[in-house]
Amino acid sequence: MIDVLYFAWVRERIGLPRERLETGAATVADLVDELRAREERYAAAFSDLTSLRVALDQELASFDAPLAGVREVAFFPPMTGG
């Protein structure tokens, strides 16, 4: 089981801030493929990965990073703090 979090317009497009999933995905990219296949709103949110960022257990990561041992995955647009 893995916690998946969504922020900003990713959250709005998918329609929920977080969910708990059972997944066999080996990498972030595999997880994205699984999510895209679920429903149109996921396919829409993940249509362009260059406009998305991912964090694994609250550390920025790349989409080819492995998911082994990861408890929390978060997807969000580029950050706009400051």
Added chain:
Amino acid sequence: MIDVLYFAWVRERIGLPRERLETGAATVADLVDELRAREERYAAAFSDLTSLRVALDQELASFDAPLAGVREVAFFPPMTGG
């Protein structure tokens, strides 16, 4: 007649903050030569011009600047504000 002002260690070395002088000096350098010739304390204060700055009527100037029309000359070390 011209007002000559001294600041910081130039003032301390010469022993006064300002004086009013009659001078026929054409440039700042000429005025410096006149002052050096007056007394040892002036010679000491003006021994190394690279460690001095000059302002004419409250604007930074160079030692070869002409004195025509100038009412106030100030000599001081490099500034240390901020």
Added chain:
Amino acid sequence: MRVAVQSAPFDVGTEVSTFTAGVRGAGAVVSFTGLVRDEAGTLSGMEIEHYPGMTEKAIFGIVGEAVSRWSLVDALVIHRYGKLGPGEAIMMVATAAPHRGDAFAAAEFLMDYLKSRAPFWKKELGAGGEAWVAAKDADEDALKRW
């Protein structure tokens, strides 16, 4: 070093005052404050979303990096989330160092990293609706100088 991620407003003057009073041995204090711009009255406010937990972690990481790169006596980061009105302070950083070069560089470094590496997302609320602020290429490019 202090990091605060909060929804409550803060008073810039009080924070700068307290920070400055506490920095023994510093000759230079730099502060930066980010404000909700009042775009000629078109903006009714801003809403800031963040990633609780990761936000604090990311900011502590950025501050730690600044401390290791420059000779800092102290550093402060305050960043708000939630709803803010025009003119309100969104965030601030303050740095204190023996000399001004370090204080300025560290403050600019903190700002550049907070802009693009701390998990905050701004949404502008206006008369014509609301819109997520897009990240600027210039902000990502700004990181390359460090």
Added chain:
Amino acid sequence: MRVAVQSAPFDVGTEVSTFTAGVRGAGAVVSFTGLVRDEAGTLSGMEIEHYPGMTEKAIFGIVGEAVSRWSLVDALVIHRYGKLGPGEAIMMVATAAPHRGDAFAAAEFLMDYLKSRAPFWKKELGAGGEAWVAAKDADEDALKRW
């Protein structure tokens, strides 16, 4: 724009607060404060001499130059003269701009010029006597980047 050359102490927090509250349209406020360093207790204070008349003129010139170079909403310079104790604020600058780059650059520019082009001279007062602070080559070199 405000320039104050004064012997009276000022409160950094109050000044930053008032300045920030007054800047309509700014998204970024940067402040710099220069403090009398407390050199491990060896310094009993500082005495600052200045050139009345020229000081104000020079600072207004520097601020005018900053305003012409960067997109500034407002700028503030306060500089003290006379006797100051350890930890006391010697001077401050504040800049406000729509974006952070301009606010930072203008504040650093103002500081670099105030250091070497405004007629102030610092004397350190210590247990072992007093000594005029020597100008640093690095401060003169800092002007070359602008």
